[in-house]
Amino acid sequence: MRVGVIGAHASRGWARAVHLPALLSLPDYEITAVAGTSRESARQAADVWGAKHAFADPQELISHPDVDLVTISVQLPRRDGLVEAAISAGKHVYSEWPLARSAEAAERLHALAEQAGVRHAVGLQSRHHPAIGYLRDLVADGKVGEVMSASLTYSLSSPEVWSVRYADLFDHTKGVNHLAVVGGHSMDMFGSAVGHFTEISATLATRIPRITLQETGEQITVTSPDQIAAVGLLESGAAASVHIMTGGPRGEGFLIEVHGRAGRLVLDSADDSLVGPEFTLSFSGGTGGTVVLPVPDRYVPMPSDAPPAVRNVRQVYRNLAAGIPTEPDFLTAVRTHRLIDAIKRSATTGERQHLG
Template sequence: MRVGVVGLSPNRGFASIAHIPALRALPEFEIVAVCTTRQESAEATARHYGIPMAFSNQEELARHPDVDLVTVTVKVPDHYQPVMAAIDAGKHVYSEWPLGRDTAEAQRMLDAAERKGVRHAVGLQGQWSPTINYVRDLVAEGYVGQVLTATLIGCAPNWGAKLDRAYQADFSNGANLMTITGGHQIDALCHCLGEFRELSAFAIHQRDRIVTDDQGEVPLTSPDQLAVSGILNSGAVVSFQIRGGMARGTEFLFEIHGSEGDLVIASTTGGSMQRQELSLHGGQGKGTSVAELPIPATYRNVPEDTPINSPYNVAQLYAQLATSIRNGTPASPGFDAAVKRHHLIDAIVRASTTGQKQRLG
C-alpha cells in the first residue's frame, strides 16, 4: 500500500513522531510521497526521510498513480481540502482527528467518501489501544457486573499558561482542548462503555489571552477547562474532566465501578491517553483492592518492534485499515465515527453555552 503524506515536517508535528515510525513498522505500507506548502520544503522533507516524491500541490499528490492512500496530518482547519482531493481522486484516506473544523465539514467529507466508495479512517487511535480494547471486552463479558459509575480525569499539558500554536486559541478553528484532548478521551470512554443518553457540561476558558510559541500573546476563545457529567444509555453515571496545563500527579485516570468489581486505567507519563502505554488494574467480589491485569498478547496486532507511545496505536489503526482495504470492508474508526464524535462535542458546547442538560440519540 503506497502512501502519500500531506503535512509532514522533519522538525515538528504528529506525522514525524507517530505516522512515519508507525507506517515504517508495518510491512503492508510504503511511504512514496510527501506534500507541504512549498516545493523546497517538500523536497527537503523527502530527502530527510528518503521518500521518492515531493509535492507542493495536494491535488497532484492525490492524483498520482503511484499513491494508493493519502494521509492528512495538516492542522485541523486545513483538513478539508486535502481530504476532498484524495476522495475526488478515488484514493483511500486517513485523516487526523478532529476530522473537520466543525460537524458540517466532517459530514461533507463522510458523504463524499461514501459516494466514491473509498475506505476512510480517522485518527481516533485510542480505539486501538490494547488496554482500552481489553477493558471494552472485560466490561462486555461482565467483569465489573453492571456498570454503575465511571470517572475519567485527564490533562492537556499544552493548554496551560502557554500554547504551541496561535490558531488553536481561536475556537472557530476547531482545534482545542475540548476537541483534541477531550475528543480523544471521551471517545475512549464511549468505546468502552457506550454512548451518552444525556449530559451537562462546562467548557470554559479561564484566561482571556494566552501566550503562544509562534505569535506571542493572542486572544483566547477556545476552552482551556472541560467538565462533563452525564448518564450513558446503559444508565451508568459518568464524570469526565480535562484540565488545561500540567498535572503533577496522575495525568490520566479512568475508573469504572460496577456491581461486581472495578477497573482502573491510568498513565503517569502523559495526559494524552491515546499516545501512552496505559496500566490496568482490577478487582472483583469481596476484595477491597485492585491488582494489575496483564494485557493479553492478542490485543497487539503489529510487529513486536513497533515503537511504543505515539506511534503504537497509530500503527494498530493502520494495520486495521490495511485489512479493511484488502477485504473491501469499512475501516474502524471511519469518518462515520468522527461525525458521531463531532455531534457529541456539539452537545457539550450547547450544554455549556445554554446551561441546559442535553439529551442525545
C-alpha cells in the same frame, strides 16, 4: 497500497514521528509521495522516507496516479478542501483528527466517502491502545457485573507561554482547541471502552484568559475553554461523568473508573501524555483487595517495540489495507463531533442534550 503523505517533514511534526514510521514498518504499504510546506522541505522528506515524488502543492500529490491512499497530517485550519479533493480523486483517505469543525461538516465528508466507495480512517487511533482494548473486553465480558457508573478525568499541565504556531489552540473558531483535541481523543477512548453517551449536560470555562506568544511577547485573549465538565447517561443506562482540566503544574493524566455491581475497574496513567500514555489497569472486587491486571500479550500488536502512538496508528493502517470496516473511520469522527457539539450546546443553553 501506495501512500502519499501530506504534512511530511524530514525532522519534525506528527507525520514524521508517527505516520511515516508506522507506514515504513508495514509490508502492505509503499510511501510513494510526500507534500510539505515547500518543494525543498518535501524533497528532504522524500529523501529520508524513500518517496519517489515530492510536492509543495498537496493537490498535485492527491491527483498523482502513483498514489492510492492520501494521508492528511496537517492541522485542521490548514486542511480546507483536502479531504474532499482526495475523495473526488477516488483515493482512500486517512485524515488527522479533528475531521471537521462540526458534526454537520463531518457528516458531509462521511457521506462523500461512502458515495465514492473509498476507504476512510480518522486519527482517533488511541482507541487501539492495548489497555483500552483490554478494558473494553473486561467490561463487555461482565468483569464488574452490571455497570452502574463510569467516569473519566484527565488532568494535564498547560504553560501560559506558547509558540505562535499553537495560537489556533486558543481560538474557539479554529476547531483545534482543548475541547476538540484533548476532549475528542480522551472521550473517544472512554466511549469505546464503556459505551457512548445518549444524553449529556455540560459546563465549559476558561480559567486562563490570556496567553503569551513566545516569539513576539504578544498577549492574546483566549476564547476556547480549558475546563470541560459533563455528566449524563450511557447507552447501558449507566451514569457517567467527564472532567477535563488543563492548566497549572503537571497533571495526573488519565483516570477511568468503571463501577459495577460485582467490582470496580480503574485505568490510570503515569503521565499526562495525550499521544501515548502508559496505563495501569486494576480491579477490586466486593471483598478482596485491589489486583493489578497486566494487559495480555494478545492485545499488543507485533512488533511491540515501537512507541505506543506508532503501534496504535499502525493498527489503523493494517485495517485499511485489509479493507476491514473497523473504527476509527469517518463515522467514528461523526459520533465524536456530535458529542462535542452537544457539549457546546448544553454549555451555551444550560439544557440537557440528547444524542441519537
